Amino acid sequence: MRTLIVSEFISLDGVVDSPGGGDHPHAGWTFKDVEFDEAAYEIKGREQADAGCLLLGRQTYDEFAPVWPTMDEFADYNAMPKCVVSSTLTDPEWHNTTVLRSLDDVAALKESDEPGTILVHASPTLAQGLAAAGLVDRYHLLVFPVLLGSGKRLFATDAAKARLTLSEHAAYGNGVQLNVLDVVR
Template sequence: MASRLVVSTFVSLDGVMQAPGGPGEDDTGGFPWSGWLAPHVDEVFGQIMGEQFERADGMLLGRRSYNILAAHWPGVPDEEGGAKINSMAKYVATRSPMTAEWRNTEVLVGEAAETVADLKKRTDGEIIVQGSSDLIRTLQRAELVDEYRLLVFPVVLGEGKRLFAEGTAAAGLKHTGSTTTGAGVVYVTYEWAGKPVLGSVA
């Protein structure tokens, strides 16, 4: 028994993943570009996201991302994807205890490198990570990420929280697929392949 941990996220061309959905989502550091995803959403984008959630058996979130999603989805059960998201298993990685009222939520209290490693061992299937930039960096350092599914948007932001920030653990990745939407969003997938392989072109 073991789960696969999949980081599924939206990033700008320069790797920023902060506040893609709209104003007020995450204004940490005075981030001025909240909502940069919206102009590039189309039918194919919706299909990609729908397929990801249909494949997933659970969703892992950091505390901030959990609060954002938990404030929206329970109130719109009939919205596209709402039934799946509300019914699936949800896990919140946090260092301090919290009350989670969104149904089917388990709170993982402690150091994420340890609690998520345990979660992977005791569950089956696929767990996707949404948002949660700080949590992702912890998972990267602990080599717990099995796959990246990235939707890369045709916008350069120049500032904000990045998926692969300074200090990210080095890793080799294997390209497993890619496609482009009509709005110019590149959907690309990679599997973790251990440490980077080095060589010389000389």
């Protein structure tokens, strides 16, 4: 079975909305409000090397598809299979993209013998649904020392209790912390 990892930039108060840009009033908070420290992003290189599939929600797909294919630093992501969970997307334009219609399709993807992890990026609504369905195996959280107050959150306020174990942790000079958490079943 493949490991499904949710990877997020997250504020100290749990907001994952618009870390690099977007509609949030504080959009771009990961680079506008916190000094860049290259070491904090080492996990992103490992994620890209280990991933066999990028799994996205529809809104994230719509934001990434026009931009990521033009970015050299995302060449590996652009080449790998991408899956979008959507009930409305019919003709994805991003190279090597498949549409999944349900969480049952995601469960089948996890059961496949395709190589590599399944990596969920920047899709909080999808991540909440995956967690509720028991499909998340691990979280990679880069926690930024900012409080945003409002915005989309990674964890639903009505989510069922879940136990996590810390399998990796690091703190960086800019105050960012890496927390790799495995879901206990």
